[in-house]
Amino acid sequence: MGTDDDVDLDGRRLRTRRSREALSRAAFDLLTERGLAAVGVEDIAERAGVTRRTFSRHFSSIEAAILGDIDQDMHLLNEALACRPAHEPPLLAYRNAVHDWLTAEYAGARAGLLTRRWALFQRFDDEPALLAGYQRIRNEGQRESVRILAARLGVDPAEDLRPATVVAACSGLIVAALQTWAAGVDPDGLPDLIEGFFDTLAGLATDIQYEESAS
DSSP states (O other): OOOHHHHHHHHHHHHHHHHHHHHHHHHHHHHHHHOGGGOOHHHHHHHHTSOHHHHHHHOSSHHHHHTHHHHHHHHHHHHHHHTSOTTSOHHHHHHHHHHHHHHHHHSGGGTTHHHHHHHHHTTTTTOHHHHHHHHHHHHHHHHHHHHHHHHHHTOOTTTOOHHHHHHHHHHHHHHHHHHHHHTSSOTTOHHHHHHHHHHHHHHHHHHHHHHHHHO
């Protein structure tokens, strides 16, 4: 049974997440209304109903606020990866973590959030600063994924290439799915697209194994 301290900690975490989400939502809404160059910190704080000081506690820049949900996604994906059963091979663990993350964040009542992500990805071509920020978030998330997989395998990622290889393959697959998704017309289709890309990767691996056994 949890203690009062645990309840308080969970409450603070929930409030922090809600504040970040409100600021990110306000920043994105202002981006779509005005363009990045016309968005100010004060505007975001006022739209979210908080002070500028609160903004600064959560984000270091306007771009970071706009991309705050993306940053949160990377953290949640890595949390899901760290929670996968130890007996799962790394590639399967990563795929299942992606499924767990998508189900938790974008299913049911939260499915509408995909429309916002879809619209954000479509802004990257017009706002290079956002694309650069996204790439930094993705790189940091990948490094953490490598550390998690290395710990699961009990190896040094500088010497054992498996963690980095799995992360590079899976993250590249997700980027390909995101690019296909952003170029399409179905903002709700991301989970199915990602599953399709993973299925294709699994099929290619099977083909390679078959060709090797036949040669």
